[in-house]
Amino acid sequence: MTYALPPLNALRAFEAAARHLSFKLAAHELHVTPAAVGQQVKALEARLGVQLFERLHKQLILTAAGQAYLPGVSEGFRHIAEATSQLKPSGTVLLQLGVHGSFDLRRLDLAEFRSAHADIGLRVLQPAGLHELVEGKVDLLIARGLSRHPGYRCDRLNEGSGLGDWLIAPEGTADCPEIVSFREWLRALPAENPLANRRPRLVGISGS
Template identity: 45%
Template sequence: MSHRLPPLNGLRAFEASARHLSFKTAARELGVTPGAVSQQVKNLEGTLGVNLFRRLPRGLLLTEVGSAYLPELSRAFRIISKSTEAVAPALTNRKLQIGVSEKLSQYLPANWPKCCVDLLSHVTRPIKANDPELVRSGEIDGLLLLERIHTRGLSNEAVASICDQGTDRNIFFVCSIGLAGCSQSRALVSSLVDTFSEPVANASFADNERD
């Protein structure tokens, strides 16, 4: 029996937006721009012929239809998610969701991490982020910054260095202790080292930054 299905990516966009009641935050979760989410949801509404959200100037409200739809979709996605985990334990070698600071992203190659051999099998495309709370909350797995910041309880290592307007600056990798040194982290770190070609000397550097 074949299924009648609306556009699946639109559903995913809707599900995330509805959980956050925000295209903006949904976009961050999905790793795309808010405009993309807005378009996906709009397209979904178009094919369904109903409105799922009421758009407010500062956010979203679910319509009645939307709130009837959401839990079902969440359930379906949860089934997919769980059964996928069960079926492909290889995914526990899952890709890490990485955050990169605005500043640092200017120094990364245009379509990093795609440009690094094999790196995309270890990390997803990064979102813009500065906040280690995102790591604590599990929203992202790791964070790359140009400054050392206050990260009690999190691993925070200088992993490479770049030259910014004549002065050397370190790249710091923030992640949970448990993730430090896992294969994905190692792949990430060594790709950064390669990219910026000069491995960081070991003990000196890490401390010339403010919090």
């Protein structure tokens, strides 16, 4: 059976824009420009012969056709993601961690993490920032700042308000097993350790 499918990039652009009701936020999630998202959606509408969005001043609204189309597209992506996650390739899963330049890596006990998670090949890029995360050079990032980034899950590593260290991962991959393992590792670092003031502890989530 041959499936009559629109281009995958156009479907991704539509699905992300429909979830966010924003070309800008969809572009941030997909690591492209808002203009690129708009062009992909426009091309999809032309291919399908229907209008998917009402483009109002500073507002994006799904048409009836868009509302009807979205659940099936989202479900299709979910099935693809689930099928992909069930694959068990041989060898080690590579996890690339970016860290800002002033962060002391000794806080993370990375040697112990690697020993406890032999199935995860952890590589560290330092210094690294949001630019490297957006470009896909790293899978998750420890960044310094206030950390409110649409399309990303942000977990604070230390208590308090204002500037701090955050673990940041794209929402689309934030629940991948290797990222979950690293997040749980940070949570499990013993607060009662004599070096506790040098250890990170996830204390909250900043969503977008």
